[in-house]
Amino acid sequence: xxxxxxxxxxxxxxxxxxxRFSWQAATGDAWAVIGPSGCGKTTLLYLISGLYxxxxxxxxxxxxxxxxxxxxxxxxxxxxxxxxxxxxxxxxVELGLRIRQFYGLSDMNHAASAxxxxxxxxxxxxxxxxxxxxxxxxxxxxxAAIARTLVVQPDVLLMDxxxxxxxxLTREDLQNVVLELQAEMGITTxxxxxxxxxxxxxxxxxxVLGQPPIREPQVVxxxxxxxxxxxxxxxxxxxxxxxxxxxxx
Amino acid sequence: xxxxxxxxxxxxxxxxxxxxxxxxGVSVLPPASKVLLVFFAELPGPLGRHLLxxxxxxxxxxxxxxxxxxxxxxxxxxSESLSRLLSPLIYIVYPIPKIVFLPIVLLFLGIGDVxxxxxxxxxxxxxxxxxxxxxxxxxxxxxxxxxxxxxGGRRALFLFVYLPACLPAxxxxxxxxxxTAIAVLxxxxxxxTTSGLGYYIIVDTWGRLDYAAMYAGVxxxxxxxxxxxxxxxxxxxxxxxxx
Numbered sequence: 001x002x003x004x005x006x007x008x009x010x011x012x013x014x015x016x017x018x019x020r021f022s023w024q025a026a027t028g029d030a031w032a033v034i035g036p037s038g039c040g041k042t043t044l045l046y047l048i049s050g051l052y053x054x055x056x057x058x059x060x061x062x063x064x065x066x067x068x069x070x071x072x073x074x075x076x077x078x079x080x081x082x083x084x085x086x087x088x089x090x091x092x093v094e095l096g097l098r099i100r101q102f103y104g105l106s107d108m109n110h111a112a113s114a115x116x117x118x119x120x121x122x123x124x125x126x127x128x129x130x131x132x133x134x135x136x137x138x139x140x141x142x143x144a145a146i147a148r149t150l151v152v153q154p155d156v157l158l159m160d161x162x163x164x165x166x167x168x169l170t171r172e173d174l175q176n177v178v179l180e181l182q183a184e185m186g187i188t189t190x191x192x193x194x195x196x197x198x199x200x201x202x203x204x205x206x207x208v209l210g211q212p213p214i215r216e217p218q219v220v221x222x223x224x225x226x227x228x229x230x231x232x233x234x235x236x237x238x239x240x241x242x243x244x245x246x247x248x249x
Numbered sequence: 250x251x252x253x254x255x256x257x258x259x260x261x262x263x264x265x266x267x268x269x270x271x272x273x274g275v276s277v278l279p280p281a282s283k284v285l286l287v288f289f290a291e292l293p294g295p296l297g298r299h300l301l302x303x304x305x306x307x308x309x310x311x312x313x314x315x316x317x318x319x320x321x322x323x324x325x326x327x328s329e330s331l332s333r334l335l336s337p338l339i340y341i342v343y344p345i346p347k348i349v350f351l352p353i354v355l356l357f358l359g360i361g362d363v364x365x366x367x368x369x370x371x372x373x374x375x376x377x378x379x380x381x382x383x384x385x386x387x388x389x390x391x392x393x394x395x396x397x398x399x400x401g402g403r404r405a406l407f408l409f410v411y412l413p414a415c416l417p418a419x420x421x422x423x424x425x426x427x428x429t430a431i432a433v434l435x436x437x438x439x440x441x442t443t444s445g446l447g448y449y450i451i452v453d454t455w456g457r458l459d460y461a462a463m464y465a466g467v468x469x470x471x472x473x474x475x476x477x478x479x480x481x482x483x484x485x486x487x488x489x490x491x492x
Contacts (some may be wrong), residue, residue: 049398072400082395086413086491095409096399102408103400132491145395152399
């Protein structure tokens with residue numbers, strides 16, 4: 001589903017972040033990416049989403065070379081939500097559809113409107129549809145950002161530290177939403193986080209990034225993530241301890 | 250500000266004016282009641298014609314300034330290299346009071362509408378340019394990334410991000426510049442022309458020592474500023490409800 005082959009990338013002003021880096025995620029996989037600040041976690045997501053271009057190597061999603069023709073098919077959810085302050089919750093959720101309409105790719109037809117209504121309802125923000133982002137809480141904003149991404153029916157969901165600015169309860173609530181969506185939709189997800197517990201909870205496989213330049217992917221398998229009530233299971237704590245040790249090395 | 254508050258303030262000002270004028274009793278300060286009578290009598294005639302001329306010049310200037318400054322401001326805000334190239338020029342020219350260019354503008358563009366519109370456009374253009382540039386460069390990259398990730402290219406970014414992001418600042422720039430623009434218009438209309446409130450106040454009525462009509466002209470010019478100010482204020486509330 002996601003495939004990086006010999007990818008090299010560096011920012012204009014700095015040394016290489018990735019150097020001949022190869023990695024792949026299968027369809028329906030749930031990945032978490034963890035590593036210290038500045039290791040290239042966000043850069044990896046931006047490369048997959050096509051916002052950054054690699055200097056060398058190739059990236060493909062669903063067999064299609066990145067940047068994809070329909071970039072919206074690779075959903076990206078950001079830490080600070082990226083909502084438009086001048087659009088209502090409904091306006092924000094519709095944004096991807098409006099952009100497609102603007103480019104003549106599709107119409108805001110009945111099916112599209114129904115999808116908007118469905119995701120507003122599914123994420124519990126139906127009652128907030130006429131509110132502006134400044135009028136709702138951080139958790140509600142992130143729900144709107146998730147709805148906005150899912151409305152355009154992506155086949156990959158990339159999340160960049162999506163819950164790091166939320167309080168513990170809201171964070172837990174939204175983590176459960178992501179787990180439910182993974183189970184319901186079987187969508188390929190890649191969640192970037194600096195939180196060990198979150199990585200263990202949301203990733204059936206965990207990609208550990210060290211200091212750049214990153215050449216080899218370090219992967220930690222986390223099969224217990226499929227367990228029900230994994231958050232409270234002893235396996236969860238064991239996996240956290242193991243991952244913590246791995247990061248400390 | 251609410252409509253009732255505005256109305257009350259206007260009434261208080263008129264009453265104060267009436268009282269001071271009647272107590273003082275000099276011809277150079279006619280009472281408000283007399284001025285208002287002249288104002289309404291002259292409005293369908295010469296005063297209305299001059300008011301229309303000034304209003305037209307101001308509206309055309311605003312439209313031109315916004316149309317010409319917004320694209321360049323957006324380009325400057327998005328392109329660091331373009332900003333580096335042009336910012337020194339803007340930095341030097343921005344603080345110069347544009348009214349000093351009046352004689353030069355008159356020499357090059359003549360004494361008709363064009364010179365007056367050009368001068369007011371120039372004043373507003375700088376204000377709008379600077380705020381649009383600042384707003385466009387202050388847009389958080391995350392917002393741009395999220396729109397691009399939904400498939401938005403340059404044109405979609407312009408329509409869905411840059412334009413609405415800059416709209417409140419553009420309206421604020423126009424609102425705060427209206428006073429200056431009308432002051433410059435008044436000055437520019439006060440010589441070498443036969444239309445506009447500047448002409449009506451300075452050349453026509455003041456020259457004839459017709460003080461009541463002169464004050465009616467002042468009221469008309471004040472009204473022009475106040476109505477434009479409130480119109481932009483209303484537009485901001487209507488177009489930028491998230492503010």
